[in-house]
Each structure stands twice: as structure tokens, then as C-alpha cells.
Amino acid sequence: MSFENYTDEMLKQYIIEAKKRLGSRLAIPAHHYINKDLVEIADFAGDSYKLAVDVSRSSAEFIVFCGVRFMADGAKVLAGENQHILHPEPAAGCPMAEMIDEETAEKAVEMIGKVCDREIIPLVYMNSYADSKSFCGRKGGAVCTSSNAEKIVRYYLDRGQSLFFFPDYHLGHNVAQQIGIDDSLVVKVGRNLTLEDGKNLKEGKMFLWDGFCPIHQEFDDEDVLLMRKNYPDAKIIVHPESRKSVVNLSDMSGSTQQIYNRIAESAEGSVWVIGTETTFVKRIADTFTDKKVLPLKTSPCKNMVKLTLRNTAESVKSVEDYIAGTGSLKNEVFVDKNLVENAKLALQKMIDIVEAP
Numbered sequence: 204m205s206f207e208n209y210t211d212e213m214l215k216q217y218i219i220e221a222k223k224r225l226g227s228r229l230a231i232p233a234h235h236y237i238n239k240d241l242v243e244i245a246d247f248a249g250d251s252y253k254l255a256v257d258v259s260r261s262s263a264e265f266i267v268f269c270g271v272r273f274m275a276d277g278a279k280v281l282a283g284e285n286q287h288i289l290h291p292e293p294a295a296g297c298p299m300a301e302m303i304d305e306e307t308a309e310k311a312v313e314m315i316g317k318v319c320d321r322e323i324i325p326l327v328y329m330n331s332y333a334d335s336k337s338f339c340g341r342k343g344g345a346v347c348t349s350s351n352a353e354k355i356v357r358y359y360l361d362r363g364q365s366l367f368f369f370p371d372y373h374l375g376h377n378v379a380q381q382i383g384i385d386d387s388l389v390v391k392v393g394r395n396l397t398l399e400d401g402k403n404l405k406e407g408k409m410f411l412w413d414g415f416c417p418i419h420q421e422f423d424d425e426d427v428l429l430m431r432k433n434y435p436d437a438k439i440i441v442h443p444e445s446r447k448s449v450v451n452l453s454d455m456s457g458s459t460q461q462i463y464n465r466i467a468e469s470a471e472g473s474v475w476v477i478g479t480e481t482t483f484v485k486r487i488a489d490t491f492t493d494k495k496v497l498p499l500k501t502s503p504c505k506n507m508v509k510l511t512l513r514n515t516a517e518s519v520k521s522v523e524d525y526i527a528g529t530g531s532l533k534n535e536v537f538v539d540k541n542l543v544e545n546a547k548l549a550l551q552k553m554i555d556i557v558e559a560p
């Protein structure tokens with residue numbers, strides 16, 4: 204069966220019916236930034252952290268992951284031996300996750316350690332590939348998300364340890380400010396492995412890789428000031444992958460899931476300006492029609508849109524063919540066993556820190 208002449212409605216119908224046929228053997232998680240049609244038919248939707256937790260709790264044999272590649276990678280790390288993870292579009296990567304790899308992270312930590320003459324712990328944002336997470340696992344570091352980064356950074360700093368935070372500079376910078384770390388102790392690490400001038404390197408507490416999300420870095424101070432002027436009654440909420448100055452000019456910041464929950468819980472008639480990915484902002488506006496929801500600026504993720512009803516239907520179809528013995532799984536995700544072991548350590552460390560009383 205080919206989906207060549209299928210309309211979106213027909214593709215949707217096929218996936219819904221296949222889900223009924225496969226029952227609990229199939230699960231479809233979808234990230235919040237994925238198109239609305241896919242989110243509607245998904246088994247669970249959320250940000251990268253929520254999806255990681257949902258996947259780790261799922262016993263489905265086949266997981267068709269509608270998100271970018273690092274998320275499907277992460278699902279594989281958390282999956283059981285008998286679970287197959289399929290990523291419908293392997294070309295859907297993440298430019299931020301690609302701004303560093305294990306080898307470069309290791310060189311950065313060694314270089315900083317030599318300059319500061321002490322051990323530096325690597326801490327990696329969830330938006331990264333398995334090799335980066337694995338590096339943190341084998342060096343006693345952890346993974347963090349935008350909602351728990353503050354708690355995890357504090358955990359290490361309270362023990363007198365200094366951190367190499369990667370790949371997102373802005374998230375690290377915003378967390379450092381939240382914690383109240385003096386700016387002289389927050390050091391940018393250039394992609395050519397240079398350390399920012401004018402900082403106190405010997406005492407440095409957070410060394411931040413110069414990576415960024417192109418979608419959130421798109422927002423600047425003028426965008427906030429303009430929306431503030433045009434919508435004086437609006438509350439402005441932005442994602443912490445935005446620049447520190449943008450966060451400071453806004454009323455609040457929060458992870459994708461926190462933004463969703465904040466709008467869901469807000470009063471009828473309230474006005475919101477949201478600084479995050481456009482597909483998500485549009486869906487919030489369509490979902491909570493009793494509120495006025497506006498984007499801070501149009502900034503869609505070019506990779507998230509690569510996940511479509513068509514390539515998802517093709518992945519689901521390959522599961523049906525595989526079970527029937529007439530075909531193989533399409534775009535199954537594989538991660539090296541050693542990377543899985545160490546990446547799991549870093550993820551477990553995150554859970555232990557977050558759940559500690």
C-alpha cells in the first residue's frame with residue numbers, strides 16, 4: 204500500500220485505524236512543536252522532558268516518535284530491550300544539539316580544567332544527542348531540562364563544584380542569573396575552545412558553551428518592547444532558551460510545558476504574548492479560545508515541521524508490515540550500547556537530584 208494519493212484526512216484516518224489494530228503494541232508520542240494533526244492523534248504530547256518520562260513508562264513494543272532526532276535518540280536510551288523506536292523523518296535534526304559532540308565537550312572540559320586547575324563537571328541540556336549525554340554520565344555529570352536546570356545547577360554548586368553547561372548558552376546564562384551568580388564567574392566557551400575575556404577564570408562557576416537554538420535566539424529586546432507598547436494589558440512569557448535581556452524584559456519565563464500550563468490555568472479574557480516556537484503558539488491560541496494568545500514574533504522550527512502525517516503513516520505502516528512478516532521497520536533508531544549505558548547514568552542522576560527531598 205502506498206500513500207501517494209492520500210489526503211491529510213485519509214492519512215489521519217489510516218493512522219487512527221492502525222492504532223486500533225495495534226492496540227497497546229504501538230505508541231505515538233508527539234512534541235508540542237509538531238503540527239496539530241499529529242498532536243491530535245498522538246498517545247501523549249509534551250515537551251522533551253515530559254515525553255522522555257512518558258516513553259520510559261510506556262510498555263509499547265513499537266514507538267513512532269514524532270519529534271526531532273535527539274528526542275528519538277533519547278527515547279531509545281530509555282527504551283527496554285524489546286522496544287523498537289522509529290523516527291519517521293531522520294532528516295529532522297536540531298541545529299542546537301549539533302553544535303557540539305562528545306569529543307568536543309571532552310576537549311572543552313579538559314581545557315577549562317587545566318586553566319582553572321580543578322575538576323569541572325559537565326551538565327548537558329536534554330536537547331542533545333546520546334553521545335553528549337553519555338559523556339556527562341561517565342564524568343559524574345547529569346542531564347537537565349529547562350524546568351529543572353536551576354535545581355540541578357544548585358546541586359553541584361552547593362557541593363563546591365564548577366560546571367561546563369552545554370549546548371545552550373542562553374539557558375545557562377538565564378539559570379546563572381536566577382541563582383544570582385556574579386556575571387564575572389559565568390564564562391562563555393567559544394566554539395574554537397576559547398574562554399571569554401575579562402572573566403574570573405580561576406573562580407569561574409559556570410562555563411557555558413556558545414550554542415543556541417536559532418528559533419529562540421530570533422527574539423530580541425525590540426520585539427518585547429513593541430508588543431509591550433501594542434498590548435499593554437498582555438503578560439509576556441518567553442522560553443529560557445531566549446537571550447537573557449529578552450527574559451529580563453518579559454514578565455516571566457518557562458519551559459514549553461510550563462508555558463502551556465500557565466496559559467491553561469490563566470483567567471478567561473487574559474491576554475498573552477508568547478516567545479517560543481510558532482506552531483506551538485498557534486495551537487495554544489486555537490486550544491484556549493477564551494484567552495487572547497499572540498506570538499512574540501513568528502519563529503517556526505524548520506525541523507519540527509519535517510514530521511508529517513505522511514511520514515508518520517509510513518512508519519506506522521512499516522510496523523504493521525513487520526508484524527505481518529512482509530516488511531522491515533522504517534527508520535528504526537539505534538544507539539551504541541556503551542552510549543546508552545552512560546547516557547542512562549546521566550538521566551538517572553537528573554531524576555535522583557530532582558526527586559531528592
Ligand code: SF4
Nearest residue numbers: 271297298416418504
Ligand atoms: S526549537 Fe530549537 S531546540 Fe527545538 S528542535 Fe528546533 S532548533 Fe532544536
